[in-house]
Amino acid sequence: MLFLKIPLLAVLLATGDNEDAFQEEISFKMIHSSSFYNNSWVKIQNSAWLGDLQTHGWDTNSGKIIFLYPWSKGNLSKEEIKDLEEFFRGFSIVMPQVIHRYASQWKFKYPFEIQITMGCELHPGGAIGSFYRFAYQGSELLHTQNNSLFPSPNGGTRAQDVYRLFNQNHANKKIVQKILSDTCPRLLLSILDAGKADLQRQVKPEAWLSIGSNPGPGRQMLVCHVSGLHPKPIWVKWMRGEHVQLGTQQSDILPNADGTWYLQVFLEVEATETSGLYCRVRHSSLGGQDILLYLKLPHNSMGWIILAVMVPLVLLTALAFCLRKRW
Structure with a gap:
């Protein structure tokens, strides 16, 4: 996983009062989640997020990327978009098969959740770093450290086994590295530029x-x-x-x-x-x-209520006293 130093381009030099709009760290992450209900039923979901804003979805029927904003494509070419779709389509087919095959060995107990998050993050000053995380039931098994992938310290032998299998798939590893070191940084910067009108939108609460x-x-x-x-x-x-x-x-x-x-x-x-x-x-x-x-x-209005109750009581008491005296 590479760690790049890339100029912030015009997006970080936005004019007017918004010139500091992107001076905080912001990430672009692609999230793959698989819900394994049993050894034959799996539900797949893919999405992509710019910070807390979802920018891309995934059509599981067609295997196509859903661009949620006009600027979500950034400066990616049609060929690059097609390559990404083919990668995630193939990944969504092959990965569940691999998980099923090794579920018993890795002691994955049905039903369970697998989540893979990968992407890049832009730091103040222009540095762009990449990240990749693999989690089982919310517990991290693989993560990046010093821009390289390692088994998580708390993952035990299960993390070691998953890491060993990941390293054996050189073709997939090469594609992931290209996405993280080249495609993701370019897409991040380009959608920040293309979508700055929406991203810098200010709405009063x-x-x-x-x-x-x-x-x-x-x-x-x-x-x-x-x-x-x-x-x-x-x-x-x-x-x-x-x-x-x-x-x-x-x-x-x-x-x-x-x-x-x-x-x-x-x-x-x-x-x-x-x-x-x-x-x-x-x-x-x-x-x-x-x-x-x-x-x-309501304690203020309660005072009025008490007053409204007390005044008639006082009047009734005075009236009773007068009547008694007269009697």
């Missing part, structure tokens, strides 16, 4: 507060919802004054159907300790103007 399920007597679960944001990185905290509240918990950041993101941030507090709490949202689309949502719990 919407935020609102709610009360979650009752966590216990005398306590409340406060929830800050943030939705519709793009890009994905965001900072959301429950605060009082300038102090972040301990116990703040954040959900996973989940995708919306329109390509934006959604998350929730929780804080469990004593019902009597809610005064001055607010949710603070920071995002690149806000231009430094954070969203501040101050908590307005």
